[in-house]
Each structure stands twice: as structure tokens, then as C-alpha cells.
Amino acid sequence: MQAFTVEQVRRLERAAMGPQDDGTLMQRAAAGLAAVLADELRTRAGHVYGTHVLVLVGPGNNGGDALWAAARLARRGVRVDAVGVLGTPHAEGLAALRAAGGRVVGTEALAALDAYDLAVDGVLGIGGRPGLPDDVADLVGRLADACVPVVAVDLPSGVAADTGAVPGAAVSAAVTVTFGVAKPCHLLEPARARTGRLVLVDIGLDTSAEEPELDAWDAARVADAWPWPARSSDKYAKGVVGVDCGSETYPGAGIMATYGAVHGGAGMVRFVGPESARATITANLPDVVFAPGRVQAHLLGSGWGERADGDRAVADAVASEVPGVLDADGIGHRPDRLPDSWLLTPHAGELARLLGIERSEVEDDPLAAVRAGAGRTGATVLLKGATQLVARPGVRTVEVAVPGPSWTGRAGSGDTLGGLCAAVLASGRPAHEAAVLGASLQAQTAAAHPGPLPPHVLAERCADRLGAWWQERHP
Structure with missing residues (x-):
């Protein structure tokens, strides 16, 4: 498996999007993420319909991927609660979730955490700084205490994408769904230990012009x-x-x-x-x-x-x-x-x-x-x-x-x-x-x-x- 830096990923995404971003890459990412989430629900709960999923939403495209994927789950009968924990949520993704029947709630309105079958970490993506704010770290810790499995979007929030460092609080994911290419944090400790099972979703990136940062043997x-x-x-x-x-x-x-x-x-x-x-x-x-x-x-x-x-x-x-x-x-x-x-x-x-x-x-x-x-x-x-x-x-x-x-x-x-x-x-x-x-x-x-x-x-x-x-x- 090869891994590429944040700067390289940005170049790959710009080349794939062309002169204007029409949302195609986000929809591909959301579709792949939703499929993995559905598989996890079937494995852990035995079914998809009627399960209960919590989505932790941050700003930008990472949160957008999570919201669009959650909307797909909601249309399949999953009860989805989304909570904005950092920054301003992706507007179109938020609207799509609401239209599909998902709820947007504050942290004070969350159900008992052990009632959730799965949580989705859509807080920080490759552009985020490592570490988590105290209130987000507290919520992540309470999910861990309640034994709620977490699926991370692109990378576990709080880890350093390019170095694999974990200088502060960070998500420990059961599964990480990453898009296009792996990132160094997926292969380097201590972030690798927080990645869980890594699933790579093809979103149409052409890596032929980039020399990978890492080449991991199997x-x-x-x-x-x-x-x-x-x-x-x-x-x-x-x-x-x-x-x-x-x-x-x-x-x-x-x-x-x-x-x-x-x-x-x-x-x-x-x-x-x-x-x-x-x-x-x-x-x-x-x-x-x-x-x-x-x-x-x-x-x-x-x-x-x-x-x-x-x-x-x-x-x-x-x-x-x-x-x-x-x-x-x-x-x-x-x-x-x-x-x-x-x-x-x-x-x-x-x-x-x-x-x-x-x-x-x-x-x-x-x-x-x-x-x-x-x-x-x-x-x-x-x-x-x-x-x-x-x-x-x-x-x-x-x-x-x-x-x-x-x-x-x-x-x-x-x-x-x-x-x-x-x-x-x-x-x-x-x-x-x-x-x-x-x-x-x-x-x-x-x-x-x-x-x-x-x-x-x-x-x-x-x-x-x-x-x-x-x-x-x-x-």
C-alpha cells in the first residue's frame, strides 16, 4: 500500500475535479462511506433498518462526507443523530441529512450514548490540526466508555496526517474509511494504532504523476x-x-x-x-x-x-x-x-x-x-x-x-x-x-x-x- 502527503492529496483531488468542483468526489466518498457503515451495522447489529447512529460533525469537506453518507443511511431507515462539535457544518450535507429524516441535535440533547450502534467521526480531516478541543475529547472519551464503535472519516480526528504523531487527545477508531489514497498516519505509529481496520474507497484519483511518500509492504x-x-x-x-x-x-x-x-x-x-x-x-x-x-x-x-x-x-x-x-x-x-x-x-x-x-x-x-x-x-x-x-x-x-x-x-x-x-x-x-x-x-x-x-x-x-x-x- 502506498501513502501520500496532504499536499499531494490536494493536488490529486484538484486534478480529478477539474476547473470546477461539482461535488462528484464528495458523492463518491459519501457513497463508499455509507456502504462501509451499512456493512458495519449488519455485522454488529445484524441489520441496517432501525439501527441508531451518531455522527460527530466538524467543518469542511470531512464533515460533508459524513453528512452525505448519513443521509444515505437515513433513507434506508437508520435513525441518525448528527451533532455539530466543531466549526460550521457543510451546508449542503446538513440539508441533505435533514431532508432524509436525520436529526441535528446539540450535545445536551444526545440520547444515552450506549443506545447508539455506531458513531461516525466526521470532525477533522486531512486539513485539521492534531489534537482535539477539550469538549470534543470529552465526548469521544464518553463514547469509548460506552463501548460505541467509531468509524472515522478519512482519518481519526486528532492525529497528524503526515507524521502519524498523536500529540493530544484523538479518536480511536474501529474502522477508518479513507478516500482515494492512504495517508501516512494510516501506516505510522502511534496514529496507526488508532486507525483500526483501514478501508480504501476509490474516488477516481490518478496517482501516476506523484511519487508516494510511503510504500508499505504486506x-x-x-x-x-x-x-x-x-x-x-x-x-x-x-x-x-x-x-x-x-x-x-x-x-x-x-x-x-x-x-x-x-x-x-x-x-x-x-x-x-x-x-x-x-x-x-x-x-x-x-x-x-x-x-x-x-x-x-x-x-x-x-x-x-x-x-x-x-x-x-x-x-x-x-x-x-x-x-x-x-x-x-x-x-x-x-x-x-x-x-x-x-x-x-x-x-x-x-x-x-x-x-x-x-x-x-x-x-x-x-x-x-x-x-x-x-x-x-x-x-x-x-x-x-x-x-x-x-x-x-x-x-x-x-x-x-x-x-x-x-x-x-x-x-x-x-x-x-x-x-x-x-x-x-x-x-x-x-x-x-x-x-x-x-x-x-x-x-x-x-x-x-x-x-x-x-x-x-x-x-x-x-x-x-x-x-x-x-x-x-x-x-
Whole structure:
């Protein structure tokens, strides 16, 4: 799924409307929204006729979409109460609702909230500022307390459309119906968690002239793109990963990085990390080689701590003209510029240090930060977190890995992720694909095996996930 910014959406809508807005796009949007609302009523109440719907109406076209859709429901026998909660409602939409038999009421005249089968959030659209006024936030909170499911129009009111930030009160929707194209907030946390199920309604926008802001991968695309070995593939064709991770202080990082590389499908793994990690690796991963030699991808940095020769280790790896993954402590030992065949895998704090900004700035606008990281270093950058973003230098579109459960956010997960990415990189895939595929595999494996599994155990399950995908595609 691709997502486009507010500015891009405005251009797309103007192009579709032509020189004069005759309301066609709004009617298409309202028709699609009404269809989703009717389906939700059938699913939740068992019928459409006689159900009770509350519409929260704000100003402009977002409120207009909600009102026109509500008018369609009213003509089907739905009891509709509309309440203006912000600004001046869309005049034509309001008239249409009244003509169809819907009621327009003040907040003081609302029925008991638990009497409603569904609420429609038509308060703020893509032009709204994030956050909600206190009185609107109070009403939204009372709907949540009454367990009334909310269908958001275009986006949940209160979230930031272009960044996914939620700096204040906002709607938490069961379903969000968006029009024409997805917006970044639908794909970026924390707004994504408030979006619920996303339904995209086609209103006739032509996106061919616009480069998307985001390109979100799904599970099927990940499985189709995985570098499956041919029958004739040997260990070198599958790819050899050289792992230089961990230290005497943090031997576990080297162990977990190696688990990721082995279970991510590398043909062979060479471990040149600390001696203290080798006994554990030998006991559990006896196929790992403890000697330098030919590799197709490097993995460096996890658990290094204060490594005196870190600059030299990274410089030597880069000079080998083999791609690599640079993680955690290793990022601080990078040269000024790296090839785009190299992948950096920082979390928000590490990326903030790289850019010389506060962590909060990365968290508030992760898209800008991950692009800045790629531009600053010349490398491909995977920003780890609740939403995992991949940016390439000179490329506008940022890729989004398949999301997973929050169980993966624990110590060691980044180490195993580095190994997964390095395994894909060693197979010959470009750095941006290695990042998306590795991150998506880890997330989907965690979703298939819920619970707080230790990172190295989850890495083992990644091999099971790959095996299941292989069987699905090679019955």
C-alpha cells in the first residue's frame, strides 16, 4: 500500500475535479462511506433498518462526507443523530441529512450514548490540526466508555496526517474509511494504532504523476520477494555472513546476531567476535565457522561497547567492497560517507545521536529523521521501532516493513534483526530490500508465535516461518 502527503492529496483531488468542483468526489466518498457503515451495522447489529447512529460533525469537506453518507443511511431507515462539535457544518450535507429524516441535535440533547450502534467521526480531516478541543475529547472519551464503535472519516480526528504523531487527545477508531489514497498516519505509529481496520474507497484519483511518500509492504509481497535458493545453490550462492558483534562485556549480542544470520537463511556464518561467545555458539549452532574468510556481507557493531579499534574494523569492512549491516555501537565508528549498499539499523536514540538532535525530534517526525539519516551518511537506513522505516539516499519514497506485535521490543531483538538483514544482504539483494525483508520476517514470526519469546528463540522460529512460506509457494 502506498501513502501520500496532504499536499499531494490536494493536488490529486484538484486534478480529478477539474476547473470546477461539482461535488462528484464528495458523492463518491459519501457513497463508499455509507456502504462501509451499512456493512458495519449488519455485522454488529445484524441489520441496517432501525439501527441508531451518531455522527460527530466538524467543518469542511470531512464533515460533508459524513453528512452525505448519513443521509444515505437515513433513507434506508437508520435513525441518525448528527451533532455539530466543531466549526460550521457543510451546508449542503446538513440539508441533505435533514431532508432524509436525520436529526441535528446539540450535545445536551444526545440520547444515552450506549443506545447508539455506531458513531461516525466526521470532525477533522486531512486539513485539521492534531489534537482535539477539550469538549470534543470529552465526548469521544464518553463514547469509548460506552463501548460505541467509531468509524472515522478519512482519518481519526486528532492525529497528524503526515507524521502519524498523536500529540493530544484523538479518536480511536474501529474502522477508518479513507478516500482515494492512504495517508501516512494510516501506516505510522502511534496514529496507526488508532486507525483500526483501514478501508480504501476509490474516488477516481490518478496517482501516476506523484511519487508516494510511503510504500508499505504486506506479507504476501515479502514472501514473494524472499531470496529463495535454487536447487543448485551452494552455501556461497545462498550467501556467507561475517559476524563481528559482541564483546567480552556483552557477549550475548554476538550470539543473538549469529542466531539471526543462521536462521535467516545464510549459507554459512563466520563468527569473529569475542571468545566468550564461542562456546555458546558452538553448543547451539555447530555449523558456524570461527575463522575469517570469504563473505558476501558483513555484520558489525552490536554489543561492541567502547571498542578501541572500532573505526579500523568498520573501515576495513567497507574497503572490502562487500555490503554490510552496521548496528548499535558500530554506527558511531562509521566513516563520514558509506556506500548505499551498506545498511544502518539505528533505533530512535541512535539515529538522534547520528543527526545531533533530540530523540523526541526523531519520534515526532520519523520520516524526516530517517531520510536525514540516509542523506547524511550515504547509506540505507532502517529506523527500528513500532513502525520500521527504510530510507535510501536520493529516493523520496520511504518503505515500511510489515508491522508486528509489541513483544519484539525487547533487549536483543535488534541484534537478531541485524543477523536476519545480513543474511538477505549476503544473498545478493540490495540493502533496502534486506532491511524490509529482515524486519518483516521478524515481525510476522512474532505475530505467528505470540508471547515474550527471547530474541534468539524467535530467530529460530523465523526459520519455521520461511519454511511455511516455501511450502505455500512450492507445494
